[in-house]
Amino acid sequence: MDSPLATGGVIGLMALVLFMTGMPIAFALGLTAVASTVLFLDPAQLDIFAKLVFDSLNDFALLAIPLFILMGNIFGGSTASKHLFEAGEAWLSRIRGGLGMSSVVAAALFAGLTGSSPATAAAIGRVAVPEMRARGVSARIATGAVAAGGTLGILIPPSITLILYRIAAEQSIGQLFAGGVVPGILVTVLFCVWIFIATTLEDRRRRSVTGERALVTSGVGSEHGSGGATSAGASTGGDAYAAPTYTWGDRVRALLKVLPFLSIIGAILFALYAGVATPSEAAAVGVLVVLVLIAIVYRGITWRGLGHSLLDATNQSTMILMITTFSAVIGTVLAFLSVPQELALMVTELQINKWLVLLVINLVLLVLGMFLPPVGIIVMVTPVLFPLITALGFDPIWFGVLMTVNMEIGLITPPVGLNLFVLKGIAPDISLKDIVLGTLPYVGVLSFSIFLMAVFPGIVTWLPNLMF
Amino acid sequence: MSALRYALSFRWANALSEAAGYVSAFALAAATVVMLHGVASRYFFGMATVWQTEVSIYLLLVVTFWGAAYGLKHHAHVGVDVLTDRLPARGQLVARILTSLLSLVVIAVVAWKGTVLWYEAYEGGFKSPTAFRAPLSVVYAILPIGMLLVALQYVFFIVEAASALAGRVPVDEALAEIKQHDPLADTVVPDTGPGPGTRPGPAGDDRQVSR
Numbered sequence: 001m002d003s004p005l006a007t008g009g010v011i012g013l014m015a016l017v018l019f020m021t022g023m024p025i026a027f028a029l030g031l032t033a034v035a036s037t038v039l040f041l042d043p044a045q046l047d048i049f050a051k052l053v054f055d056s057l058n059d060f061a062l063l064a065i066p067l068f069i070l071m072g073n074i075f076g077g078s079t080a081s082k083h084l085f086e087a088g089e090a091w092l093s094r095i096r097g098g099l100g101m102s103s104v105v106a107a108a109l110f111a112g113l114t115g116s117s118p119a120t121a122a123a124i125g126r127v128a129v130p131e132m133r134a135r136g137v138s139a140r141i142a143t144g145a146v147a148a149g150g151t152l153g154i155l156i157p158p159s160i161t162l163i164l165y166r167i168a169a170e171q172s173i174g175q176l177f178a179g180g181v182v183p184g185i186l187v188t189v190l191f192c193v194w195i196f197i198a199t200t201l202e203d204r205r206r207r208s209v210t211g212e213r214a215l216v217t218s219g220v221g222s223e224h225g226s227g228g229a230t231s232a233g234a235s236t237g238g239d240a241y242a243a244p245t246y247t248w249g250d251r252v253r254a255l256l257k258v259l260p261f262l263s264i265i266g267a268i269l270f271a272l273y274a275g276v277a278t279p280s281e282a283a284a285v286g287v288l289v290v291l292v293l294i295a296i297v298y299r300g301i302t303w304r305g306l307g308h309s310l311l312d313a314t315n316q317s318t319m320i321l322m323i324t325t326f327s328a329v330i331g332t333v334l335a336f337l338s339v340p341q342e343l344a345l346m347v348t349e350l351q352i353n354k355w356l357v358l359l360v361i362n363l364v365l366l367v368l369g370m371f372l373p374p375v376g377i378i379v380m381v382t383p384v385l386f387p388l389i390t391a392l393g394f395d396p397i398w399f400g401v402l403m404t405v406n407m408e409i410g411l412i413t414p415p416v417g418l419n420l421f422v423l424k425g426i427a428p429d430i431s432l433k434d435i436v437l438g439t440l441p442y443v444g445v446l447s448f449s450i451f452l453m454a455v456f457p458g459i460v461t462w463l464p465n466l467m468f
Numbered sequence: 469m470s471a472l473r474y475a476l477s478f479r480w481a482n483a484l485s486e487a488a489g490y491v492s493a494f495a496l497a498a499a500t501v502v503m504l505h506g507v508a509s510r511y512f513f514g515m516a517t518v519w520q521t522e523v524s525i526y527l528l529l530v531v532t533f534w535g536a537a538y539g540l541k542h543h544a545h546v547g548v549d550v551l552t553d554r555l556p557a558r559g560q561l562v563a564r565i566l567t568s569l570l571s572l573v574v575i576a577v578v579a580w581k582g583t584v585l586w587y588e589a590y591e592g593g594f595k596s597p598t599a600f601r602a603p604l605s606v607v608y609a610i611l612p613i614g615m616l617l618v619a620l621q622y623v624f625f626i627v628e629a630a631s632a633l634a635g636r637v638p639v640d641e642a643l644a645e646i647k648q649h650d651p652l653a654d655t656v657v658p659d660t661g662p663g664p665g666t667r668p669g670p671a672g673d674d675r676q677v678s679r
Contacts, residue, residue, distance in 0.1 A: 022552035023567035024545035030574035050581035054529075054611055060521055063503065063528050066496055277507065280524075284503035310493035315544040318492070318535035322545065325532070326574075371548050415550045 008339035056328035067283030072114025097199035107149030115160035121150025140438030148442035151408035168382035369410020489538025533614025579615035
């Protein structure tokens with residue numbers, strides 16, 4: 001095979017076929033690397049495989065991944081997510097769709113303490129979905145808000161995908177994390193706007209169906225917390241949005257309860273941006289602080305719970321790091337074959353409009369995202385695309401954040417949208433169809449965010465440029 | 469006879485993977501402590517953190533490569549199972565045997581080359597090129613041992629699936645044990661659940677606890 005690009009195509013195809021067999025992504029990548037080495041390089045090159053595997057993890061920065069996962073696990077295992085949701089609700093209950101918005105805001109705050117999206121959806125969903133259902137929010141709006149809100153886990157720092165992007169693209173983690181902040185807030189606000197619109201549309205439809213009945217009952221406001229309301233649901237919508245009333249005192253108290261955790265987020269971000277600590281050190285300190293805070297505030301730390309958090313963090317970390325390892329191996333093989341360089345050269349020589357290239361890249365990422373988890377895509381695609389992105393003159397920080405928002409879409413699109421399955425696990429009584437339909441509009445919202453970030457790159461680059 | 473049958477069933481690989489998971493979890497806790505010690509000694513006492521950085525990286529290798537066997541047992545390694553899930557139960561078992569064999573090819577290559585790497589370090593008495601001078605014969609042993617544990621877990625999957633196909637084990641039981649990824653198992657963290665992979669209880673329980 002003489003053309004590196006054709007070789008690259010064959011390797012890519014081989015990887016896709018192996019993915020479809022259902023074998024673990026890490027080993028599918030490893031097998032692709034072994035086969036490509038034997039076929040296109042020299043079997044003697046296999047000698048360096050163990051060293052490649054070893055060296056890919058010989059990196060202090062990677063320690064941030066298990067530690068941020070551990071921090072999120074400890075946090076998620078406590079009742080803190082409940083308090084986040086309640087704080088959001090106390091402040092937003094007066095707005096139409098306020099409960100759904102509370103879930104999104106709680107997820108955004110939770111995302112500040114964890115780097116994983118399914119973990120965010122699980123922690124918030126466990127609290128928010130039953131509460132919303134009990135208070136008459138429709139199945140679609142309730143599950144959509146949580147599934148979509150959960151995706152903020154990988155955008156709002158600390159973010160595992162951005163840590164992995166940093167390693168593949170050799171960018172500053174402080175800048176990348178800072179780049180995720182404003183888009184994170186933007187996406188949160190846009191999600192809330194959609195919840196407002198969806199709730200309005202649903203109310204209107206409901207009113208036209210049930211006529212006067214809805215008008216009569218909509219004023220009654222004391223269904224809150226009654227146990228039997230769980231299954232009353234949104235079937236008829238008679239008792240929709242019977243929200244309790246909050247005084248300003250309630251609101252301040254609710255906020256004070258979550259303030260310690262908000263201050264951890266602030267402290268971690270400050271330590272990273274000010275260059276006081278590396279991400280790994282910040283994560284280790286974060287684990288300690290979260291542990292101490294939860295022990296003091298909730299008195300909810302047991303040895304068993306801690307052991308469970310550790311085992312679970314091991315599980316998630318080994319999955320991510322095994323994929324990272326083997327994509328480093330395949331990345332080295334591709335670089336030996338000079339595939340990424342040739343790709344960059346070809347696209348730039350063809351002088352295709354760079355925005356068209358960006359559109360195509362985003363569509364490819366979207367399709368990959370339907371099947372593969374974000375971490376897998378980031379570690380596989382970044383080394384291949386990075387030379388192209390820089391050759392086209394795109395800002396690497398901006399592209400990393402853009403790619404992460406794209407990955408968020410993959411988490412909520414079938415057939416393999418992790419967050420959809422998390423929601424199905426939390427609310428087994430809601431059909432997957434309702435979950436998918438409730439979540440689908442957020443694909444549009446996220447695409448719109450990508451569009452906004454492409455038109456106004458300052459959304460991403462403003463904060464990093466301000467700080468560095 | 470029954471001891472031989474137990475040995476051949478490779479069920480003991482499960483216990484090994486489980487033990488490896490606990491060791492990895494401990495390594496993760498240890499890494500946290502070591503790093504905190506490093507942070508403290510650097511910021512409060514102004515000392516260099518030579519061994520802390522290095523040791524925590526080695527602990528990370530344990531978490532990844534030994535934890536990999538535990539992750540495999542608990543179906544943490546994500547795969548694309550939309551196609552294989554459509555197969556009938558016996559077809560899924562066959563697919564599982566095939567993908568296990570494919571994975572074993574990679575694991576064998578890495579384990580073999582990893583052993584060579586370890587042997588060279590052991591023979592030559594190599595040390596890490598830092599002031600800490602960690603013996604690389606210990607460090608390089610982490611990878612092949614981890615790969616061996618993963619391989620054993622895969623052999624158990626293959627034996628289990630083959631026994632089910634031969635009618636010695638109920639098909640559903642074998643499938644439940646070796647089925648690929650369960651998207652919930654590694655994402656849902658119950659408050660005080662009894663073990664890894666526990667599904668969340670009806671969320672109502674959650675609310676009654678602290679109100």
